[in-house]
Amino acid sequence: MTLLTELTVAGIRDGHRAGDFTAVEVAEAFSASVAGARALNAFILETPDHALAAARQADADRAAGTLKPLSAVPIGIKDLFATKGVQTTAASHILEGFVPPYESSVSQKLWDAGAGMLGKLNMDQFAMGSSNETSYFGNVLSPWRSADGSNAALAPGGSSGGSASAVAARLCPAATGTDTGGSIRQPAAFVGISGIKPTYGRCSRWGIVAFASSLDQAGSMARDVRDCAVMLGVMAGHDAKDATSLNLPVPDWEGALNADMRGKKVGIPREYRLDGIDADIAAMWDKGAKMLTDAGAEIVDISLPHTKYALPAYYIIAPAEASSNLARYDGVRYGLRDLSDGAGLQDMPAGEGLQAMYAATRAAGFGAEVKRRIMIGTYVLSAGFYDAYYTQAQKIRTLIARDFADAFSRCDVILTPTAPSAAFALGERSADPLAMYLNDVFAVPASLAGLPAMSVPAALSADGLPLGLQIIGKAFDEQGVLNAGLALEQRAGFNARAEKWW
Numbered sequence: 001m002t003l004l005t006e007l008t009v010a011g012i013r014d015g016h017r018a019g020d021f022t023a024v025e026v027a028e029a030f031s032a033s034v035a036g037a038r039a040l041n042a043f044i045l046e047t048p049d050h051a052l053a054a055a056r057q058a059d060a061d062r063a064a065g066t067l068k069p070l071s072a073v074p075i076g077i078k079d080l081f082a083t084k085g086v087q088t089t090a091a092s093h094i095l096e097g098f099v100p101p102y103e104s105s106v107s108q109k110l111w112d113a114g115a116g117m118l119g120k121l122n123m124d125q126f127a128m129g130s131s132n133e134t135s136y137f138g139n140v141l142s143p144w145r146s147a148d149g150s151n152a153a154l155a156p157g158g159s160s161g162g163s164a165s166a167v168a169a170r171l172c173p174a175a176t177g178t179d180t181g182g183s184i185r186q187p188a189a190f191v192g193i194s195g196i197k198p199t200y201g202r203c204s205r206w207g208i209v210a211f212a213s214s215l216d217q218a219g220s221m222a223r224d225v226r227d228c229a230v231m232l233g234v235m236a237g238h239d240a241k242d243a244t245s246l247n248l249p250v251p252d253w254e255g256a257l258n259a260d261m262r263g264k265k266v267g268i269p270r271e272y273r274l275d276g277i278d279a280d281i282a283a284m285w286d287k288g289a290k291m292l293t294d295a296g297a298e299i300v301d302i303s304l305p306h307t308k309y310a311l312p313a314y315y316i317i318a319p320a321e322a323s324s325n326l327a328r329y330d331g332v333r334y335g336l337r338d339l340s341d342g343a344g345l346q347d348m349p350a351g352e353g354l355q356a357m358y359a360a361t362r363a364a365g366f367g368a369e370v371k372r373r374i375m376i377g378t379y380v381l382s383a384g385f386y387d388a389y390y391t392q393a394q395k396i397r398t399l400i401a402r403d404f405a406d407a408f409s410r411c412d413v414i415l416t417p418t419a420p421s422a423a424f425a426l427g428e429r430s431a432d433p434l435a436m437y438l439n440d441v442f443a444v445p446a447s448l449a450g451l452p453a454m455s456v457p458a459a460l461s462a463d464g465l466p467l468g469l470q471i472i473g474k475a476f477d478e479q480g481v482l483n484a485g486l487a488l489e490q491r492a493g494f495n496a497r498a499e500k501w502w
């Protein structure tokens, strides 16, 4: 029999249903992989007991004939999702030790569907980053090594780097991610797995630590397109507790998967062909277009004229919202409280001791990138600068959404590279925030427009590292995105994997 940890979500579900193995065997196999891969630092917290309890229930449900959609499937949860009774940190010192008394709506749906939790996955602090180097709990390592002879440790991408690394290294068959400006798609591309960010509002944000509320979306990361569809089908759905939650039925995405692209038009946006685009990336993009043509699609040239303003607009809007959302971490309500600057609190004039405690807590609790974003956000929202920066960025956001609306009058889906390069070495860009932000150039426009988008592994770079293709779809058309993703997956035949060194 194949190793249980080699199975996909659908493979586990179907094999368990058929009686090929027990759910307890699956949970134990994955928990052993997790424990054996601590060198990757993919998990902030391991929860093998949670996975085991769900597995016991799944085995009992099988005997009783009451199996659920994710019975026997153990998964990883990004540490941005509040999990009842289980520490939730957003990879920040300021939330260290915070044990939520509630469960996020998305994770609750996963548990209700029978899944178990292997642990809480490492990530960039408050989901701010593209390399997982901003985590308070240390960076995650990609399981991949470059064939360039350097043997350098590589970034797994971010901010869902723990999710990416864990799925690629077979520590879990699937994981939750969140995507504000690429954090599901870029790490998926860096480690050779698939990941989908649905239309804004498909998944409830309730109980997910907020970064930039108008952009944040949960989504699934898994080894193939089918698994992404299975997971997302459980995670999505209306939630009265989130005012921006879409009140739409969740289609049967898995059931309607179809790689036949006949009659479909695929747009290739000319503005994404950046000057000096990496040769491997350009070649993969051309090959992707050919694969979709082979699947029956017609390729059309499209224009998204405001693409070049997307990144600057994102890096105003996201920090602006973050500065507001992160005001709640004050040392009173959650996690860390630092009194070091507040010595002699009772001797201070009224209010000063409290201010000192806030300041000390936030100084000690937030990492450098988080502070940078709070400062940028506070600046662009301040009187005198608001119109020059924030209002302008919002106008650009509207223009970008309009670009997509125009483009989708001519095509069904859009094909682009996911990221402008393969995974880079840890440390290579951490000193240069702008170089790091540039990594999001292809991912951010779809986020600003609230559109569904996914990354599918498509090729290896000259140095033997995975490269991903991105499909962007119309609002609410996750099916079109998944179907084009499946057509790419079938033709790319990507089956490379990281050699085990951990």
Ligand code: GLN
Pocket: 127, 128, 129, 130, 158, 159, 178, 179, 180, 181, 182, 183, 184, 211, 318, 440
């Ligand atoms: N890398 C982007 C940022 O740092 C996107 C992060 C995300 O999608 N959570 O903001």
